[in-house]
Amino acid sequence: MSTVCVHGLGYIGLPTAAMLANYDHKVYGYDADPEVTEQLGNGEIHIDEPGLRAFVTQAINSGQLEITNEVVSAKYHIICVPTPFDEKEKEADLGYIEKAGEAIVPVLREGDTVILESTVPPGTTVEVLQPILESSDHSAGADFALVHCPETVLPGNIINELQQNNRIIGGVNGVSTQAAVRLYDSFVEGRIRTTSDATTAEFVKLIQNTFRDTNIALANEIARLSRDYGIDSREAIDLANEHPRVDILQPGPGVGGHCLPIDPWFLGQNSDELDLIANARKVNDGMIGYIVDILRDELGTLNGKKVAILGVAYKGNVGDTRMSPGLELARQLQGTTNEPVTIADGGEMDVDVSIHDPQVTDSTLNLESLEAVISDADAVVLMTDHDEFEDIEPSTLIHSMGDPIMVDTKGMLDVDEWNNSVVNLIRI
Numbered sequence: 165m166s167t168v169c170v171h172g173l174g175y176i177g178l179p180t181a182a183m184l185a186n187y188d189h190k191v192y193g194y195d196a197d198p199e200v201t202e203q204l205g206n207g208e209i210h211i212d213e214p215g216l217r218a219f220v221t222q223a224i225n226s227g228q229l230e231i232t233n234e235v236v237s238a239k240y241h242i243i244c245v246p247t248p249f250d251e252k253e254k255e256a257d258l259g260y261i262e263k264a265g266e267a268i269v270p271v272l273r274e275g276d277t278v279i280l281e282s283t284v285p286p287g288t289t290v291e292v293l294q295p296i297l298e299s300s301d302h303s304a305g306a307d308f309a310l311v312h313c314p315e316t317v318l319p320g321n322i323i324n325e326l327q328q329n330n331r332i333i334g335g336v337n338g339v340s341t342q343a344a345v346r347l348y349d350s351f352v353e354g355r356i357r358t359t360s361d362a363t364t365a366e367f368v369k370l371i372q373n374t375f376r377d378t379n380i381a382l383a384n385e386i387a388r389l390s391r392d393y394g395i396d397s398r399e400a401i402d403l404a405n406e407h408p409r410v411d412i413l414q415p416g417p418g419v420g421g422h423c424l425p426i427d428p429w430f431l432g433q434n435s436d437e438l439d440l441i442a443n444a445r446k447v448n449d450g451m452i453g454y455i456v457d458i459l460r461d462e463l464g465t466l467n468g469k470k471v472a473i474l475g476v477a478y479k480g481n482v483g484d485t486r487m488s489p490g491l492e493l494a495r496q497l498q499g500t501t502n503e504p505v506t507i508a509d510g511g512e513m514d515v516d517v518s519i520h521d522p523q524v525t526d527s528t529l530n531l532e533s534l535e536a537v538i539s540d541a542d543a544v545v546l547m548t549d550h551d552e553f554e555d556i557e558p559s560t561l562i563h564s565m566g567d568p569i570m571v572d573t574k575g576m577l578d579v580d581e582w583n584n585s586v587v588n589l590i591r592i
C-alpha cells in the first residue's frame with residue numbers, strides 16, 4: 165500500500181481519494197478551497213453523487229482518508245483540479261494545474277510519481293506541468309515519474325465506473341507509466357491500457373468526448389430534419405438503429421456539463437484542423453435557439469408570456485448545473501427582450517421564466533415547485549430527463565394552464581397518453 169496526496173476534492177478527486185483509501189492506501193485529500201476542506205472535515209459531503217456520502221464517510225472513519233489544508237509529501241500525487249475553458253481567450257485555463265504543480269515542488273522526492281487526471285489540451289503534461297515540477301531540480305522520467313491518466317467516469321455512476329472503466333495510462337517514459345499502473349491496478353477492475361507518451365493519453369480522452377458530442381449533434385440535426393418532414397425523430401432513430409451497424413444517439417436541448425461542450429475545443433487548441441467537430445459544436449449549441457423559435461412560433465410572440473422550464477441540471481438525475489441547457493434557455497428567453505439576464509430575481513422582463521428542478525439545490529436560482537411554475541404558464545419546456553418528470557400527467561397541465569403546450573426536448577413523455585389529451589405536445 166502507498167501514500168497518496170490527491171489535489172482537488174471535487175467530482176473527480178473526492179471519489180478517487182475515497183476509493184484509494186477504501187483500498188487501504190493512506191490518502192491525504194487536499195483542496196485549495198478552505199471551505200471544501202472545512203466542510204469535509206465536519207463530515208459534510210459537498211458533492212452530490214449517488215452513494216458518495218457513505219463511500220467517503222467509510223474512508224474517513226477508517227482513518228485511511230485524511231482531509232488536509234496543505235500539500236503533504238506522498239509516494240503518489242494525483243492532480244484533479246479544474247480545467248475550465250476560457251471563453252475570452254478561447255483556450256483552456258491551465259492556471260489551476262500550474263498552481264497544483266507549484267505546490268508539489270517543495271515536497272517532491274526522488275521516486276515519487278505525479279499523475280495528472282484533469283482533462284487538458286494535448287501536450288499539457290509535458291509542456292506545462294513537467295517544467296514546473298522540474299524546477300525542483302528533479303528530472304521527470306529519471307528522478308520522478310510523470311503520467312497522464314485521464315478520468316472517464318460518468319456523473320451519476322462515478323463510484324461504479326471508477327472501478328469498472330478501462331483506463332488509459334501514458335507516462336513520459338516506460339518507468340513512469342509502470343509506476344502509475346501499479347497504483348491503478350490496486351482498485352481498477354477494467355482493463356488498463358498503456359501508451360508510450362502522455363500526449364497520446366491526453367488526446368485519447370478528448371477524442372472520446374468529441375466522439376459523443378459529434379454524434380449527439382448528428383441526432384440533433386436529424387431531429388430538426390424530422391420536424392420539417394412531420395416525422396417523429398425518436399421513432400425514426402429507433403427504427404434506424406435496427407441496422408446492425410447504426411447506433412444513433414438521442415436528440416435533445418443541446419449538450420451540457422463541463423466536459424462534452426468543452427473538450428472538442430481543447431482538442432483543437434494547437435491545431436487548425438477542427439472542421440466537422442467545430443460544426444457539431446455549433447449544431448449542439450444551436451438547439452436552444454431552435455427551442456426558442458419553436459416557442460415563438462407556437463405562442464405567436466414571446467412578449468408577455470410565461471414559460472416554465474422543467475430541469476436545469478445539465479442532464480437527468482444529477483444536481484450539477486454546469487453548462488446547463490435549461491439555464492441557457494432561461495437566459496436566451498430573457499435575452500429576447502434585451503433585459504438583463506437575472507434568473508435569481510426574475511427582473512423586469514417580458515418573458516416570465518420560472519424554473520423547477522427537483523434535483524438541484526442551488527439557492528441562487530429561485531427554483532419553484534412544479535405546481536407554481538406551471539400555474540398560468542403559456543408553455544412548459546421539459547429540458548432534463550429526471551425520473552421525477554416521468555410521472556407528470558397531461559391533467560396536471562390542463563388544470564393549471566389555459567391552452568397547454570408542452571415541449572418535450574428529451575422524449576420522456578408517453579406520446580399516446582399526451583396526444584390523447586388536449587395538451588399540444590411538441591417533441592424534439
Ligand SMILES: NC(=O)c1ccc[n+]([C@@H]2O[C@H](COP(=O)([O-])OP(=O)(O)OC[C@H]3O[C@@H](n4cnc5c(N)ncnc54)[C@H](O)[C@@H]3O)[C@@H](O)[C@H]2O)c1
Pocket residue numbers: 171172173174175176177194195196197200244245246247260261263264281282283284315316317318319422423
Ligand atoms: N466531473 C466529471 O464528470 C469529470 C469527468 C472526467 C474528467 N473530469 C476532469 O477532471 C478535472 C476536475 O473536475 P471536477 O469536476 O472534479 O472539478 P470540481 O470543480 O468539482 O473540483 C475541483 C476541485 O479542485 C479544487 N482546486 C482548485 N485548485 C486547486 C489546487 N491548486 N490544489 C488543490 N485543489 C484545487 C477546487 O477547489 C475544487 O474543489 C477537470 O479537468 C475535469 O474536466 C471531470
Ligand SMILES: CC(=O)N[C@@H]1[C@@H](OP(=O)(O)OP(=O)(O)OC[C@H]2O[C@@H](n3ccc(=O)[nH]c3=O)[C@H](O)[C@@H]2O)O[C@H](CO)[C@@H](O)[C@@H]1O
Pocket residue numbers: 283315316317318319372373376380413414415416417418419420421422423424478479480
Ligand atoms: C464519452 C463519454 O461518454 N463521456 C462522459 C461525459 O459525461 P457527461 O455526463 O457529460 O455525458 P453524457 O451523459 O453524455 O451527457 C452530456 C450531455 O449530452 C446530452 N446527451 C447525451 C446523450 C444523448 O444521446 N443525447 C444527449 O443530448 C446530455 O443530456 C447532457 O447534456 O463526459 C465525462 C467528462 O469527461 C466523462 O467522464 C464521461 O465518461
